[in-house]
Amino acid sequence: MTIFWKGIQVTLGFFLIGGLLFASGVFTVLLYAKVTGQEDWMRPAVQALGVGIRPEASRALEGTAEAAASPPVPVEQPKASSxxxxxxxxxxxxxxxxxxxxxxxxxxxxxxxxxxxxxxxxxxxxxxxxxxxxxxxxxxxxxxxxxxxxxxxxxxxxxxxxxxxxxxxxxxxxxxxxxxxxxxxxxxxxxxxxxxxxxxxxxxxxxxxxxxxxxxxxxxxxxxxxxxxxxxxxxxxxxxxxxxxxxxxxxxxxxxxxxxxxxxxxxxxxxxxxxxxxxx
Missing domain, CATH: 3.90.70.10 (Cysteine proteinases)
Structure with a gap:
């Protein structure tokens, strides 16, 4: 019986790791699509995997893309008054x-x-x-x-x-x-x-x-x-x-x-x- 439960735990562990790898891969695909402007082209393929691009996720990706594309704005230091x-x-x-x-x-x-x-x-x-x-x-x-x-x-x-x-x-x-x-x-x-x-x-x-x-x-x-x-x-x-x-x-x-x-x-x-x- 102990061996049986150990087997179940190992199997669940593999599923959990596989799920995390899958989710990571999907996020990477979504981020690449947003940065390269291919979100619409990638949407059917992503949805075929059973994952939808939710509005809040799209906005998060958009913010990430803008941050990556925009150079940092230099902050002008005030001049010494004396x-x-x-x-x-x-x-x-x-x-x-x-x-x-x-x-x-x-x-x-x-x-x-x-x-x-x-x-x-x-x-x-x-x-x-x-x-x-x-x-x-x-x-x-x-x-x-x-x-x-x-x-x-x-x-x-x-x-x-x-x-x-x-x-x-x-x-x-x-x-x-x-x-x-x-x-x-x-x-x-x-x-x-x-x-x-x-x-x-x-x-x-x-x-x-x-x-x-x-x-x-x-x-x-x-x-x-x-x-x-x-x-x-x-x-x-x-x-x-x-x-x-x-x-x-x-x-x-x-x-x-x-x-x-x-x-x-x-x-x-x-x-x-x-x-x-x-x-x-």
Missing amino acids: VMLEAPVVRQLPELPSGCEVTSLTMLLKFRGIEKTKMELAAEMKRDTTPIRYNKDGSIAYWGNPNIGFVGEPTGKAKGFGIYHTALFDQLKSHVPTAVDLTQEPFEKLEDQLRSGIPSVVWTTIDFQVPERWVVWDSPLGPIQTTFMEHAVLLVGFDEENVYVNDPLSGQGQRKINKEQFKATWEAMGRQAISYTTGS
């Missing part, structure tokens, strides 16, 4: 009273890992050596153009003015091949640069106020309008209300300035900025 970078602080004084731009460049290169001093960079900086000529009233009639190179003398041994992005960019690129000129880009581009972990040399004014007095003189490239309040700093951070700069004149790092006020001076000075991208 960034603060730790960059070396280098003071332009006392050696370079008019050398704020090249001193800011020095800080940028040190951040990049290039150990050049401000005096080494000042020696290789482009110059426009056009001599200064004055009008009878003492105003400047003719002088150099800062888009060509540094105008005047940065050391204070003679009258000095400054250098603009076009000429300083070439010097940056000679040290960092991935240098980028961000001049005329929207300010949000400078914030994105900080989000990527890289500061920028940015032109502003000494007191971070829009100048009330401007000067005009003729130059080898034609007339230029500017101000002796012209200044350059290293932009190292921002938040919703402020920006933070390494100021070469005061020697203060992460100096806080109202963002809208700073943007106004940056725009007044021609929206000039230079930096670099990651890479070799």
Whole structure:
């Protein structure tokens, strides 16, 4: 009797396994039919096996097919609302009273890992050596153009003015091949640069106020309008209300300035900025 029941149990086990294999095979056929668009063609064959395609099963297969055919949708990460970078602080004084731009460049290169001093960079900086000529009233009639190179003398041994992005960019690129000129880009581009972990040399004014007095003189490239309040700093951070700069004149790092006020001076000075991208 025991042997008889054992036989029945073994037989039922085989039937159970066979049923599971059959059901698995039918589901595979249904899924293949739905994915390949052959559901209608396969329906008679499936029904001949005694299995109907129920609506809920068809919808489940449709969802599976759509999921298989549709690529995942990337989720856009929100941008950081504040960034603060730790960059070396280098003071332009006392050696370079008019050398704020090249001193800011020095800080940028040190951040990049290039150990050049401000005096080494000042020696290789482009110059426009056009001599200064004055009008009878003492105003400047003719002088150099800062888009060509540094105008005047940065050391204070003679009258000095400054250098603009076009000429300083070439010097940056000679040290960092991935240098980028961000001049005329929207300010949000400078914030994105900080989000990527890289500061920028940015032109502003000494007191971070829009100048009330401007000067005009003729130059080898034609007339230029500017101000002796012209200044350059290293932009190292921002938040919703402020920006933070390494100021070469005061020697203060992460100096806080109202963002809208700073943007106004940056725009007044021609929206000039230079930096670099990651890479070799």
